[in-house]
Amino acid sequence: MHLEYIKPNPWSIIEEGWNPEHVKSSESLMSLGNGAMGQRANFEEEYSGATFQGSYIGGVYYPDKTKVGWWKNGYPEYFAKVLNAPSWIGIKVKVNGERLDLHTCVSVSDFRRELNMLYGTLDRSFKATLKNGVEVSVKAQRFLSLALNEVGAIKYSIKPLNQDATIIFEPYLDSGVTNEDSNWDDQFWNTLSVTDDEDAAFITAHTMKTNFHVTTMMRNRLFIDGREITLSRKHKTKTSYQGAIGHKEETTTYIGHEYETDVKQGETFTIHKFGGYVSDLNHAKENLQTASTIVLNTAITQGYDAMLQAQKDAWAQVWAMADITIDGDVKAQQGIRFNIFQLNQTYTGVDSRLNIGPKGFTGEKYGGSTYWDTEAYCIPFYMATKDQEVARNLLTYRYNQLDKAIENAGKLGFKNGAALYPMVTMNGEECHNEWEITFEEIHRNGSMVFAIHNYERYTGDYSYIVEMGMEVIVGVARFWRQRATFSKAKNKYVILGVTGPNEYENNVNNNWFTNYIAKWCLEYAFAKAEELRDNHKDDWKRITGKTKLSFDEILSWKSTAEQMYFPYSEEYDVFLQQDGFLDKELVTVDKLDKSQRPINQKWSWDRILRSPYIKQADTLQGFYFFEDNFTTEELEKHFDFYEPFTVHESSLSPCVHAIQAAKLDRMEQAYKFYLRTSRLDLDDYNKEVEEGLHITSMAGTWMSVVEGFGGMRVRNNKLSFEPKIPDAWHSYSFKVNFRGQVVKVEVAKNKSTFSLDSGDDLEILVNGEKCTITVAR
Template sequence: MNLDYIIPNKWSILEEGFDPDHVKASESLFSIGNGAMGQRANFEEKYSGPTFQGSYIAGVYYPDKTKVGWWKNGYPEYFAKVLNAPSWIGINVTINGEELDLFACKSVKNFRRELNMKEGWLSRSFVATLQNDIEVEVSSKRFLSLDLDEVGAINFSIKPLNSDAEITFQPYIDAGITNEDTNWDDKFWDVLNVTRENNQAFIQAKTMKTEFHTCTFMESQVYVDGELLSNEPTFTEGTSYAAFSYTNKVKQNETYSIHKFGGYTVDRNHSKNELISAAKKSLEKAKTTGFTQMLEDQKQAWAQIWDMADITIDGDVKAQQGIRFNIFHLNQTYLGTDATLNIGPKGFTGEKYGGSTYWDTEAYCIPFYMATKDQEVARNLLTYRYNHLEKAIENAEKLGFTNGAALYPMVTMNGEESHNEWEITFEEIHRNGAIAYAIFNYYRYTGDFSYIPEMGLEVLIAIARFWHQRANYSTQKNKYVILGVTGPNEYENNVNNNWYTNYIAEWCINYAIEMIDKVKAGHPNDYKRISGKTKITHEEVSAWKKVADNMYYPYSEEHKVYLQQDGFLDKELITVEDLDQSQRPINQKWSWDRILRSPYIKQADTLQGFYFFEDQFTTEELERHFDFYEPFTVHESSLSPCVHSIQAAKLNRMNQAYTFYLRTSRLDLDDYNHEVHEGLHITSMAGTWMSIVEGFGGMRVKNDSLSFEPRIPEQWKGYSFKVNFRNQIVKVSVKQNETQFELEGDKELQIMVNGKEVTISPDNSVVI
């Protein structure tokens, strides 16, 4: 099913008309979050049709025991799963004794759902005729507060249109939930107690094995035509359930409303003995502030985010909607305030990939957060990896590496590897390179060297040790080779000498050596501490250097390109253009054996290296490699179109760059990969941002200063973005015939535009 029901709009995601076939997809697309928690856009009232219920708490996970046919040495014992948390949003609605259920209604008219990205709220409205012929107008609005990030708020209203009615609202919290994604159907939660106090209810529960303690809470107030009612609710409880019932007689055309506040307190932030008291404080703040003022505060909080992060596009509503959708979900997922959290590929929108940390964070997300937030946010992401260094060393030890070599996990929650497909877990080792590259990228962009002597150098040494041990000397080639790997292109497993992996290994070693020398010269006390801790010696570094200086790279003299890996030219080189379109996507149509024998590339692989290390290759080399590899690329990874868009823009192939941009920005909105019902592609959304700023805007850091080579698709009248570069905010506005630069800061800034030096100052815009 290709999604074509989302209505183009600059600031909102809009759905009009109720279609049960769209429900699961919409539950993903309209998801909300605030960095601390998130939820799919499930209905508040009962829904008996197909649905994927999902509420999630940041950092709370379960180690689901690995399920494989046979065990392999070094295998992770579990796959870390983000947990479907107890639900607090539910409100059963009964009208003259019949439940409101859109799947069971006689008719549903005027259905409209809106995710307002500018202001950070989700709304829904419709007119329904129940089986008992009562016609009602229903509306709801809810949000997860950015200011009170343990609390969400709902305003749910119902108006009987064709008669008076007795209506019951039954707000509830429910810990009797299961995960969609589970290996063994384990019980993930242990409910400890269900309690109430006046109109407040609390469910304390802990996760099995990981022992995260949580308290799910709620409190509600009911109104008729805006007037607060004081009638006492009845209370119902079970072993994992608590509900209040508010029943009132409502006249025809009167509006009966409930304001419900709910959310979670977690022992990540409070003592486990104080979760209920912390919940009470959060409820008191929410109730005192009130729904209306909380909504105003939400609008202000999002206005602050958008002031820095927004990208405007003039003349292309679908492109504008796409980029704001991506920026919005990135900010809903991660706000950078907690160095123990990271960015899962599905964020708070689904359970696929376990909700864990991948190399996507370092490769794609850090540039977005560096440029749109304070640099502390990006530094927190790097600190996360430093805090997991000991676990990364343990991961490498399990695979036979020694001497403090580190292999960062492909998938993790706490630093332990928790991915259990051998061709990824053991072989997709290029992820180590992304960690080192992020350290380099952070220093290059922010100018903040302090991270490296404080934390980063230890990480770089451990990674260099891994590459030194993972390479082996080939007497036949008289070079060092790296065998049995999977590169970024996961449609090739267990290959030898993947060019990207070999190249990033060499680069990591050389960068580690460069940073050792820099810290030794400029930070002798830090170097003394680090060398004492790591036992690094000159002889060891010389051994690394020998590997880096003699790395083997497969190359085709015929095509004048580096080969993705040994033997790539042995494949039957039929381009994607000549592939029967009925066979797409191949990952859903072909056997794995057939995919592995094909030349088809899931995502940028060799071209990923050309993206990272652009300065080390000429534009002619990029063009040659782009023309060779892109025709074989099926872009069945969400991480692929953005890299190709950036490179197409650099080559001034703007139609191709624009096509790739639309694909990355509307990947979920238009459901290119036919999987949006499982959740959104959060980490690739940062790549969408890069495709505009680095692709069309041509932003780079060269010679320690910002550089731009602005280009614009012919479909656009103009676009603009802001970047925070070393605490000075540069606004770039590109039109078809000129580019304007403005500066927010307190001093002049030298930038490069199309290779020429330009000075911008806080008071004067510069037009090129």
């Protein structure tokens, strides 16, 4: 049964009514982020019930030693863990000596929590009766500033309802944190110093092994009924044991400032808490506390209300370009905005050292900050909704890690500058821990090159290929040339022992998608080599000199591509997902007992691997990437064959099927897939939302509307649209930034409208016909 407590609302994620069973799910769904840091929607006050505490800093990680039963040559030495960072949001609350804790209160009523996506704020309110009989009303609001991305702000208010009360606020910092996800229960953080300066406090800590230095900070202001007051404070500290195993020492890891005052019945006692992180990613280690003081002073000087207004203004700018409106279907509207909101919280594009982790700032599962999801799903979203430099930054991220990709390939025995990009990484090194993924899910390598092609096709920017991209293309082509094996029996090149996008098939031969993207990469590399040789002679000389690339090697790429083998069924007239697929018992998903779903939680791996069930679009992923290479009739035939076996237990799957169903004019089916991808987390389809959100697949949700229903493509350097609309919708609209011009698309039942905000006239294709958009005068 799916989650049903989230209220349909076009701009907010709303929970009403107190239910402890929803706490961890809501902590995920209402997570906050600003591209530089993020946090789950944990309560500010103490909570002794089941909770998943999580605060995260972009780019900061720990190399958790790999935990496997037996070692394999070339195996990654560590799994890069997204670290639960020192907490700055905590505010302990006592009323007449009784601790405020929703888990232990006598009663809780009027509980409401709202993630306001328009403004990027998290609001919570409730009434509670404590064990000592005092009734209180609590309101809390917080946000992570887009304008000052090292700072967040909290406004926390409490009002005694049935009597006067002595109330204590104890805002605190705590570096004595642990990860939910840890292989060996290592200590990830080591606290270096705990200091305070009047109403401010600081904890400086560093990560073990990676030695990232971070100062966690806070500063507070107090109010009674809106009037600022000054209270004396008590200094609170706690200790925990930290240090290397065998050398642990008792260390101060907590600092709190206790403020006590008498509050009359009906009066409101409020604290404004400003906090956040300053790290050595952006400041010198020795200057962290100074930098913290400066940024806190900036926040305090602005004040909570001015910071909140700046937050609203910043999000208004984001939504002005990225919003998709849907009229007539609130759940669909809520779903797409939730996806767009979380993508913008995770990655803003201002720092090319960062990327889009699969859980973003919402949880620790999967680890790493980068998967092939970025290149396959996310780049189109960022290209179209932001300046093209943002997408270029994502490509630059991979170029900067090319040496590591060559090193990764070398560990597996590849030579001559062959590059294998990692399945999971923080710094370019492979750190995924499952052999069937790490060694075998090599199709990811092709997505690096496809993203370069996709970027050039959309933006028209060839300079990336000249300056950086060709070196990546060469490294990947070398990998595919060496990874392919010539089969005398087939008189073709085969690719053996792989895992395709469908991870419910491991160690198979000739996965069609893997073979196809390898062939395409080799052909693309050959074509780009010819272009550079003919048109960019100086750059070509530089690149061939650096990579030691010869003409004979380039010819070998073309020869291998031309002789690539693809499994095919004459009986069904379709390409087969891999060799031997038809040996399976071909029972379709609709024949599965619903009690057996999801199969990844109900079945053994042995049973899954022998089944025909497809975790995510695999062969159809290739038909999505390389749509222009196949006819609509071929797509239809393959869609009809593979969709009935697809269980969509990967978050990356429904969006591809939504786009293809729309292309095939199967709008009811496309709409169902759209709802599934857009509300995957909101409705908890995979029954795992409490572990965090599926951030990267959210870009696929955007594609479901823009590429699926809007039919947007780039054909012959022109934007092309084939608009369609689900029956449930009255209309929808979106904007895309195409080569510096913002095109607005509005689709209704009986007409589609295209407009420009500014710039020159633009020729586009609509249902194959040329038309010119002009700027309204």
